[in-house]
Amino acid sequence: MAGKEYAKREEVTVICRCEDVTLEEIRTLINQGITDMEQLKRLLRVGMGPCQGRTCSALLAGEIARATGKYVGEVKLTTFRPLTAPIKLEVLTRGETHD
Numbered sequence: 001m002a003g004k005e006y007a008k009r010e011e012v013t014v015i016c017r018c019e020d021v022t023l024e025e026i027r028t029l030i031n032q033g034i035t036d037m038e039q040l041k042r043l044l045r046v047g048m049g050p051c052q053g054r055t056c057s058a059l060l061a062g063e064i065a066r067a068t069g070k071y072v073g074e075v076k077l078t079t080f081r082p083l084t085a086p087i088k089l090e091v092l093t094r095g096e097t098h099d
């Protein structure tokens with residue numbers, strides 16, 4: 001019974017809120033031998049949402065570390081891009097600055 005409850009939690013635990021990637025999806029790929037953060041990112045889009053992994057990268061690194069027996073600091077992180085915010089074209093044409 002306890003194992004069943006654990007599996008259910010894994011299914012509904014969302015690691016990447018931006019891309020709606022669950023812990024189960026991540027563990028499935030890790031169990032298939034994919035333990036490279038860059039590959040997981042490309043396959044699941046984890047870390048590619050609007051926050052660019054600010055929320056999920058540490059959680060993903062923790063899962064990879066747990067599966068591979070490494071320290072979290074030993075997990076190679078992906079390239080981070082700066083956060084972007086949409087601005088209206090009229091702001092650019094008027095020469096205004098954007099906060």
Ligand code: FES
Pocket residue numbers: 015016017018019046047048049050051052053054055056057
């Ligand atoms: S929570 Fe994963 S990219 Fe934002």
